[in-house]
Structure formats: C-alpha cells, structure tokens
Amino acid sequence: MSKLESKIPEGNVEQKWSKYKSSVALVNPANKRSLEIIVVGSGLAGSSAAASLAEMGYKVKVFCFQDSPRRAHSIAAQGGINAAKNYQNDGDSTYRLFYDTIKGGDYRAREANVHRLAEVSANIIDQCVAQGVPLAREYGGMLSNRSFGGTQVQRTFYAAGQTGQQLLLGAYSALERQVGLGAVEMYSRHEMLEVVTIDGVARGIIARDLISGKLERHFGHAVLLCTGGYGNVFYLSTNAMGSNVTAAWKAHKKGAFFGNPCYTQIHPTCIPVSGDHQSKLTLMSESLRNDGRIWVPKKAGDTRKANEIPEEERDYYLERRYPAFGNLVPRDVASRAAKERCDAGFGVGASKMAVYLDYKAAIDRYGKTQAKKLGIDNPTAEQLRVFGKQVVEEKYGNLFEMYEQITGENPYEVPMRIYPAVHYTMGGLWVDYNLMTTVPGMYALGEANFSDHGANRLGASALMQGLADGYFVIPYTIGAYLANEIRTKAIPTDHEAFVKAEKEVQDQINKFFAIKGTKSVDHFHKRLGKIMWDKCGMARNEKGLIEAIAEIRALRDEFWKDVRVTGTADEFNPELEKAGRVADFLELGELMCMDALNRKESCGGHFREEYQTEEGEANRDDANFAYVAAWQSTGNGSWELHKEELKFEAIKIAARSYK
C-alpha cells in the first residue's frame, strides 16, 4: 500500500483522456442494473455523478445531511464557472485553461487531471444549458462571459451572482428526475458516519437517519464521496454551517490517504468579522474585482472616513504591486497582500482588519458609457452617478444588497470593507486518475478530493471541477473498477463488517453522551478555529505550527473530557451531529498543521513566512517539494507520509508571476 499509483495513462497530455476513454473497460447494460453505487453528498459533484450514473443504468443511492439535496453548499457559489469555449474570440483554448489552472495552482497539481478538466469544461456548459440553467446572455441571445482572477481571457460563464445555485439546481433537477424514475433512492437528512470495508475494499456505509436517530447499513459496489471541503475546521469560514470533513475523515481512517491537507484557500473578498457572536463569514464574489478597486490609505492608522481621503492619498496596492493583473491577481496573492497591508497598520474600519473595495471609479466609468449610449452629451455629475449606479446594480445588485444587509452600510455610497476569509480547501482525499482513493471501490469527487487545483484554486474553477468529475469523468472511470465487480453479488448487511462498523459508530455516540461535560460543542469548535486561523491560516511558520499541534492535542483531550452533548441518540439532535463533526475536525486540524510543517516552501495558499522572496512573494522549492503529500493514517493519531512526484511535461515549471 505504500506506493502511490496515480494510474495516469501513457501518451501526450492532449491525448491521454481521449485514448483512455476509448480503451477503458465497459460494463454492459444488463450488468449495470445489478451494480449498486452509493453517493454521499448532493452538491455539484454528487448530484451530477448520481444523475449520470443512474442514467447509465446503475442502481444509485444518494445521501445528504440536509433536508433536501438542493441545499448542498455548492448552491452558494456566486461568481461563475470557467470553460474553454472561446466564445469571446479572445484567444482562449483548452491549452490556455489548462495552463492557467496549473500556473494558478502554483505548479502543485497533476497535469493529466487538469488537462482532462480543461477538455471537458466546454461540455459542462453545453450540458447545463440543455438542462435549462439560465446562464447570463447578451442581447443577441448568445451566452455572456466575464473575467475572473488569474486569467487574461473572458471564459467565465455566470448567472448573476447565483451561478452555483443555478448549476446546482440543474444537477438537482437531473437527480430528481432519476428519483422520479426510481433509478435513484434519495436519503435526505442522513449522515454518513462510517465506511464499511471488507478485505480492504469499500463495500458500503453506515448512515444515521437524522430524524429518528437510527443507524442504517447500506451496501454498495462502489462508494463515491462527494462531500465537499473541510474549511469549517477554521470555525469561521464561508462554508455552510453543516459543511464537514466527517465522511472523508472516516474514509481516511479506513485507509484512504489524505492529500495536501494544508492547502487552504483564503478568499480575499469577504465581509469582515463584526464580533465574537459571528458564526460564519460571507463572501463577496470575486467578480466584484472585475470592476472594483482595492485600496488602503497611504498613511498608516488613518482614521478619516473613506470618502474624505483624497485620491492621491490612496494606495491601490494590488495595481501598484502587480500591474499586469492588477485587482485580478489570483486569490492567494490578493489575500496575502491585504493581510500584509493590515499587519503593517494600514487597515481600515473599526477593527483595522479590512481594506476598501471601491466602486466609485466603476460607477463613473459606466455612467459615462451609459450617457453616451443615451445620447446625452454633457451629463451632470448626478446623472453620471445615477446611470453608473444603474449599470452596477444590474451587474452586482444582489451582492451589494447582501453587503448592506449584513453591515448596514450602503456600498453605492461608501466603499465596501473586505478582508480575506477561509473559503475552499484544495487538499482532500488523495485520488488516482480514476478519482479512486487508496481504498479500492471508494472514490472522491469535487472539493473532497485533492486533484485539480494544486496549491491554489482559481476563481470559477470549483464549479467546473465538481461538475466535470460528476458528469464527465466518473461515468467513464468507474467502469474500470466495476467491470471487475460484475460477479460480486450484493453483500447482505448482516455481514460482520457491517455489524462491526455500526458498533464503532454506536460506541462513539454513546461516548459523547457519557461525557456529560460542561462546555458546548461550539465552544470547542471556536477554540480550534482560532488556533487554526492564527497558526495555520494565511501565513504559517515552524514555531507556530509546532505550538498549534500541541494546542490541538490538548484541546482534543479536553473535548473528550468536558464536552456536553444534550438530548438523546434516538431523536433529531443537531448537537450530536455537530459533536461528531467537531471530533473529526480536532483530528484533521493536527494533520493540517503537520502537513504545513512538513512543506518547507511557500506555494499558493500555503505561505510559510520563512520561505518568501525579498519582495514578500511566495518562494517555492521545486527541487524538494514538487510532490503531493499523501498522508496515511497509521492509527492512534499518527501518520505516514507518502509522496507522489509531480511531473511537468506539457508545461515548463516556472516561478509564478502576475507582475
């Protein structure tokens, strides 16, 4: 098990996927009917995979902890989805999307996977439009695009600020169609709490019916984990309250290696924290950086109101430092630059931990074009403002409303205050080219795997990857495994492996109730989040990480002695659900710190203070760290590191520059 087999097909990167597709083993329709697939999670990856596999004829069961599959957190993605369609005739191509994604990921992603992603990206748009997803259009009836960070072409498709919602509802409708046809059995308000393996092969799951509290055993010839990322380990993040690592973590403890756990994406444009009561952070779409300008006062500790600071006393630091990409540098770069300014004392707002995102210039500019369009030669300043506001409102209205709702400030009049926040985790379960984890029969799709974004994900690429995995990758790659499973009869769930797995889950639940401590689950979660944010957040260093590991261990001990879980096991009990999730975060946090400690370089979202250039840019070490860190759980809270070397054959590995 120690050797990692990535199973990347031979040949040129351009031909790997097409060759693979024409040579991969197939399962005939009659056999598909007797093969059962369990899909955990109903977001973009889960819903699209479940629908596609059911369409092909497999028997599919889908599990989600939410009350409906439509509520999976993919729904909250705002900005858009990338695809190499080149509809704008601006020089885009599969190769460019591939190149941008590899470069954006700071050369820490697997070439073959990323190229495949770029290849299928165009099919995703076709599929979604055919499903009735109302993507934005131009007056001529053609699809509209916008730009996103880290690219110089317009390849992002969008539906106002609700792209994730519309794409998810498309996948959800495809899923519900299969539910209606009886091809998918849907288990909402069910949480997967354990993987069942027999002879090291995934054979099913244990799930808890969240309403009755009953534990259920489900058999599957294959198990697909489409359970999203683990950003909630930081407590405060842009993830949904329920987003968790539990499914992936249980898989990890049953043998699935965890890839690059320290790669965390800190999104640069979120609404700053307003107080201790804060339960989550709200993202302001990256699309706002298309038109907004980011600045801080040139004078440290400036207490004037934003509108009182004259133009010449403003520091548009992204435009200053990165003239080629300006406000559209990738997320990791923008986040670190904001942190750098705030740490140096230039931050704004009450907490001084914020920078301005200003729309005044955009409102003026749009006002002028609009006035021209309307044939007004000498518009007044007020007219310009009104016209400009109208255009901005049409483009970003819902985001501006959201900002006003949360902060009580009108962003049309005063610049928004923003600060980076945890948003996405590039790390995840290690998977091979087939998206299979190191446990045969168990797959990880979407954000739950580690594969496509390297050390940093570009904006509008998460939706692309989730849907690529679900619609266009897994339907092919799963055949490679299931073709050999056609003789495996459904294993009855009274098999000892199911009994044992269920007992493990039951024991943990009993243990929670037996503690009868004094502090709530949230209390521990918040403390874990603070350790992670302070010491394994936007900037990391050896000393902090070593401290963090010790603190997390101590916190974990305290949790298991002093947590209070109210209610009982056989009822709807959100506290019990949270307890299980936080228990897993308390273990994951340690591994993230270990991984960050091990990676003695800075790359993408992983910034080690010891490894930076004189200008404060990330200093990558390709000689020693051009590998995927895949961690194997060896039991009792220890891990063994395996390395998958990253080979760059199609792209020349180079320092990443956005200057």
Place this chain on the structure above:
Amino acid sequence: MSSGNMKITLKVWRQRNAKTNGQLATYQLNDISPDMSFLEMFDVLNEQLIVKGEDPVAFDHDCREGICGACSMFINGRPHGPKNKVTTCQLHMRSFKDGDTIVVEPWRAAAFPVIKDLTVDRSAFDRIIAKGGYISVNTGNAQDANSLPIPKVDADKAFEAAACIGCGACVATCKNSSAMLFVSAKISQLALLPQGQVERVARAKNMVAQMDAEGFGNCTNTGACEVECPKGISLENIARMNREFYVANLKD
C-alpha cells in the same frame, strides 16, 4: 467588538417531535448585539440552554448567506421576519428594538409536518420537482450551448423564476398553505426556455397533480407569497402556470 446590550424576549415554539404537541416557551436574552444575525441570536440562546443542561432549540439553517433556503422561521407573524426580500439568516438584530418581544414559530402547513421545534419536513417540494421540474437530457446529449440563441428577455425572466430557493416561505405565509408560487416558479422557468418546450404539457399536469396530492391548500390570489418571497418571485409566474395548465389540459 463583542456583544451588545439589547434585551430581547423570545417566545419560541417548542415541540419534541412530530407526535407530541408543542407550545410557546419564553426566554429572556440580554447582551444582544444589533450586528448579530437573527440566527446568531439563536446560537446565543442555545449556548445558554446547553450550559444549563436544557435542550437547545432545533432549527434548520446551513449556508447563512440567504441562498440555500434551509432557514425557515416564522417571526412575529411573518416568514423570515419583518424585512422584505431577506431570509431569516440575513435578518439582523438591528431590525428590532431593545426590549422587543419576538414570537418565533415553525412553518405551519399539513404538507410541512414539524420534525422538532422550528424544524419542518419540506420534502414535498422535492417530490414535486421529481414529477417534472426538469428537462430530460441525459449527460452527453447536449448540443453546443450557443447553438440555441435565447432572447435576453426570456433568459432573464427564466432566471428570475429560477432564483427560487425552495425555502417554503410562500407556503408558510399563505393563509391557505398553497405552494403555487414555488411550483409556478419552476414551471415558468422551464416554459420560458426553448429547451423546456418538449415536456411542457406533461410537466404542467404532473407537477400540479403532485402539488395537490401533497396536501397543499388552494391559491386564492391574496398575493402574500409574492410579498414574502425572499427572492422576489412574482405572481406573474402563477398566472403563467395557470395558462400552462389550461393549455396542457386542452391538448391532452
């Protein structure tokens, strides 16, 4: 930075499970900050209850940014509270005054049975979608996305209808517990797009039939749903659904 000084009296519906009866319970909260969201105030309440060893209030919530549609509180007689076009999670305490008493109940409808406290079962919505809220296009069947130009006006209208988050506020506020705004939003979205034409007749009939079978009430055009919808879904959609349904019945 930290907590504020608003005092709030909460009257919250407590119900152990679907089989038991519930009643309103009263809680006093001090030190509430106007910057808190309504759900963060409930976090504070639950934290206090847990420390006292009492059962915290169960309520649905997830994204806390107004898009997943999970949160569902009936606040002072209105779904998602006193502000229009927001969900409960987007409602902030600055919309209330110090000393206010706030009554919080679950969505009430026969088709949305209470699971616990403020949590209700909205799976009826999924079952309605499963009856036709889709376009039958298998993965891989699609043609090039730009081969089908769609007038911007239609695309925009379809988008406005598609903005529905399936929270159920329309049902909750309707005096008849009618689900017509929800159902019409999906029927409209697909009826407005060229892709949706093929299954138009069957969709209208099947989705309406499932809506009726789920036990939702009948629409009497009071217009309450449109006002309370956090996403501003228009009554125009219900009229369009009616047309779709008439035509479907005339045709088939």
Place this chain on the structure above:
Amino acid sequence: MSNTSKNFLQSSIGKKLVMGLTGLFLISFLVVHCFLNAFIFFNDGGLMFNVGAMFMAKNPLIRAMEYVLFIGLIWHMVQALILTIENNKARPINYAYHNGSANSKWYSRSMGILGTLLLLFLIVHLAHFWVKSRFTGLPGEDANGNENLYAVMQQVFAIWWVVVIYVTGCISLAYHLLHGFPSAFQTMGWNHPKYNPLILKVGTAFSIIVPLIFALMPIAMFAGWVK
C-alpha cells in the same frame, strides 16, 4: 365526463378557474341587474322600471338564463365551501401570531366571510322580491298595466333596518369585488405588467360604482328622492 376534464375540475387550478369564471359570470349578471334597476332613477313612479321588470319576467331566454344564473351562483358557493374546507385542512395548527396585514389586503383574506354575508343578504333579497315576483304574486298593476314590482320596492325600502341590511350587503359586495375582479383575471392567467394596471383600475372602478348604484336604490327610496 371524460377523465381529463374530471381531473381538471378536481385539480387545485381547475377549482380556482371555476371560482374565477363563475365569479365573472355573476359579475356580468350584476351589470344587467344594475342597469335595469337603475330605471327607478327616471323617477317616473316606476313606469320604466316595471317595463324592464316585465321584460325580464316574460322573456323566455331570460327565464332560461335564470336557471343558468342559479347554477352559476350555487357552483360558485359550493366550490368556495369545498375550497375553504380544503384550505383549512392544509393548515391543521394555526399560527399563534400571523401578521396577515403585512403582506395582503384584509378583504383578500376574507372572501369567505364576505361571501357568507352576501349569501345572507341574498336570502333576504330573494325573499323580498324574487319569491314575490315568481311565486306569491305582486300587488296589482301600474298605470301602464304592467306588474308593479316598483311598488314592492317602495314597500320594502320604507323600513330603516331593511335599508341598513341592503347597504351592508352592498358594502360586502364592493369588497368582494375589489378582490374578486382582478383575481379572476389572474386565475385565467391574465397577468401582464403592461395590462395589470388597467385590470386593476377597471376592477376598482367597477367594485365601487356598481355597489354604490345598488346602495343608492334603497337609500333613495327611503329618503324619498325617488317616488
């Protein structure tokens, strides 16, 4: 009845259409009724009015329509009753606090009560005029030799509390129409941003003018403005 149409009439939208169409049909009756009764304002001792009444009473087409009218009325009422029962069933436990006025008009939420008031009024009204005209007979003839329904009106509207009942009935009618008129169009699927204001304006005008004219009849007779 074919299966499709049976299903249609039992569907929520079918039932709603029945309410709308029967409502519009009853509205058309109101127009005719109002127009003919307004003949009393000729103030000619009811001569013109009795001509109209005679025409309505003797014309075979009108007589046939009377049955249709009753069918329409009863259908409207029975359907409303069924809908109300179903709608109550759709919410078995009521809210402790429901702030309906925040999002809708009271009369939109009170169509059942307004309709019940109208029904009560209608019973009184039919007993006063229709029963006499059709069954028990009218008190003699006017100067032209027509049956003198006008005389019955004078008799009935001489009593103050009858006038109060009629005015109350007209107010109920006004509010019932204020919701019912535009609502019928919405039900038929006639909702278009361009034409909605028109429907609303015509509906509001109709809901005020027609009940007002009706209400003026008992008032005018009681006050002696028409003799």
